[in-house]
């Protein structure tokens with residue numbers, strides 16, 4: 001690997017901020033695109049992101065914030081996408097179709113392109129011609145807030161090119177981050193999308209005053225639901241007990257930092273979708289993902305009671321109490 005790899009990070013939210021911290025502390029040059037000009041100016045002047053994880057101080061010798069996505073991408077060998085899935089098309093729209101030629105794309109996104117119901121890696125291949133072997137995904141149970149606090153964390157880098165995944169792992173590893181490569185890129189990407197839907201269900205149940213006993217049964221049933229879906233979509237022997245699958249589900253279902261659980265909790269307590277979105281300045285990917293997975297499952301016809309319940313609550317306005325009551329009778 002060359003000295004000082006050139007990396008672009010696209011996105012200004014919490015996960016982009018945490019990834020820039022990890023990479024730049026390892027003395028990697030990071031060109032960082034944020035959509036908001038004031039945030040870029042603030043970063044250049046004070047070396048802090050004003051609106052997300054604002055306690056992190058960046059070394060501006062290695063971090064180069066910019067508003068110009070064309071320049072940011074053009075300079076990089078590796079491009080990390082950390083924009084919520086719903087805004088990816090809009091964020092990348094200034095770029096030409098060949099803008100990523102010769103670069104490695106790394107998706108840090110745990111969501112799908114709404115409407116097209118595509119994984120990010122499939123979207124990049126179809127719309128920008130990025131071949132599968134030049135793509136990686138960042139998976140694993142890891143909240144940006146805990147990276148900011150330098151709490152021990154684990155990441156899994158998925159790619160069909162394990163050597164490339166290992167190169168990216170090497171850029172991330174530090175005192176508090178361990179990173180491991182894995183070749184099941186589609187499996188970890190789908191699992192990362194689906195665990196957000198389950199975290200919404202956990203939040204909804206909590207908001208309705210269900211306790212830990214119910215949540216434990218909900219989570220164990222959800223693991224079976226995820227397995228049924230993955231088996232129908234792409235049968236392959238995979239150990240779903242791994243931290244990129246079960247671990248990520250657990251952290252999102254139980255953590256105080258989970259956006260999806262928090263959003264679900266508000267829905268369970270009676271907020272409307274609009275008011276819950278208004279209340280959070282962050283994005284709960286599961287809200288969009290449940291529609292994509294529900295649509296995909298019209299073809300697959302897998303038994304997915306939890307996904308169906310969350311879809312009915314968020315998109316059909318069926319009462320959370322009614323839907324969780326139905327689930328209650330299905331669980332063993």
Ligand SMILES: NC(=O)C1=CN([C@@H]2O[C@H](COP(=O)(O)OP(=O)(O)OC[C@H]3O[C@@H](n4cnc5c(N)ncnc54)[C@H](OP(=O)(O)O)[C@@H]3O)[C@@H](O)[C@H]2O)C=CC1
Pocket residue numbers: 011012013014015016017035036051052082083084085087090108109110111142143144145259281282283284285
């Ligand atoms: N946070 C975490 O711990 C982790 C997050 N991820 C994934 O990372 C991805 C990015 O999420 P995260 O960093 O958490 O985001 P946050 O929820 O922290 O922040 C929201 C981001 O979305 C942007 N945004 C909001 N509305 C719009 C819009 N209308 N158009 C364009 N951009 C908009 C915001 O930009 P602005 O501030 O300019 O409004 C901001 O960058 C997601 O897929 C998430 O699942 C993965 C692992 C961990």
Ligand SMILES: O=C(CO)COP(=O)(O)O
Pocket residue numbers: 110140141142143196199248251252257258259260261283284285
């Ligand atoms: O994926 C995550 C942690 O691994 C983040 O989940 P939330 O978006 O629910 O906070």
